[in-house]
Amino acid sequence: MLIFAIESSHDDTSFALLEDNKPIWMSTISQINIHKKYGGTVPEIASRLHVKNIGILVNELKEKIDITKIDYVAYTKEPGLIGSLHVGYMVANALAIYLNKPILGLNHLEGHFYSAFIEKEVEYPALGLLVSGGHSQLMLYKSKDEYEIIGETQDDAVGEVYDKVARKLSLDFPGGPIIDRIWKENNDIYTDHFTIPKTEKYLNFSFSGIKTNVINLINNQINRKEEINKEKYATEFQNTIVLYLKEHMQEAIRLYNPKSIALVGGVSANFAIRNMFLSLHENVCLPKLEYTTDNAMMIARLAYEKLRK
Ligand code: KG4
Ligand code: ZN
Secondary structure (H helix, E strand, O other), X not given: OEEEEEEOOOOEXXXXXXXXXXXXXXXXXXXXXXHHHHOOOOHHHHHHHHHHHHHHHHHHHHHHOOHHHOOEEEEEEEOOOHHHHHHHHHHHHHHHHHHOOOEEEEEHHXXXXXXXXXXXXOOOOEEEEEEOOOOEEEEEEEEOOEEEEEEEEXXXXXXXXXXXHHHHOOOOOXXXXXXXXXXXXXXXXXXXXXXXXXXXXOOOEOOHHHHHHHHHHHHHHHHOOOXXXXXXXXXXXXXXXXXXXXXXHHHHHHHHOOOEEEEEOHHHHOHHHHHHHHOOOOOEEOXXXXXXXXXXXXXXXXXXXXXOO
């Protein structure tokens, strides 16, 4: 079964080919350097760039394989920027009509979950922690067709908070990888953490409190004209996130007793969070780094799960 997939929900245009859970090819064009200048994704610019980039990827695809060999066409249907999603859909639909092959419109967040299972089988029930720039949620898959969100952020996403704290510390964008690097160099010196937030429903998250805490402390120091210890703030911020995610996962594991657990999304590239995750369960699934950010291979993998017997 050869699946071709398109992902275009946000600022990455990505094409992938997957054959029976074996990755054949993937190509992704990121727009991050353009949106960076505006401090966030500009939807109108994103749609236009998808149109330009998808043309480049269509040519790459035609060079890579004989497209008549494709059995199924999959694309990201939701959630995402509506103009960007439309570009992916139009191309996927045109290709499916031309090839006379079935088309599947899929959920981006479910795709992230399956990014940890490329070339791997899912053992259900499976628990997934999705942490990215736009989303933070706990997903419980009882079986491939039965999925539930058992906890989600009430405010900011984890990656968003990483980026905002980094900006306050005058670090570059995106801030996540920079804070992670500082953490690696300083975690044996700064072992403290900020207050862990509480939510009415325990498995929900609230990350904005952590962000406000850090930013207020920095503002106070600026007002007192004191020097900001960036290493200390960055390290203790990451200590807080690791501890918070760990406590949530432990509780979710206790409640749902999963056979496998997965950590996915852009923030799942984080060194400390990955290490913490590995200590939680005997069957931990982590995506390869290339599949942590938005990509079409995860959409193809999700399609494969839906289509197989
Ligand atoms: O999934 P993604 O590409 O974002 C969405 O489109 O939603 O993830 C990007 C986010 C950014 O906020 C970035 O700072 C964060 O993932 N990130 C990290 C790391 N690498 C990327 N956060 C913490 N540690 C990292 N190593
Ligand atoms: Zn995503």
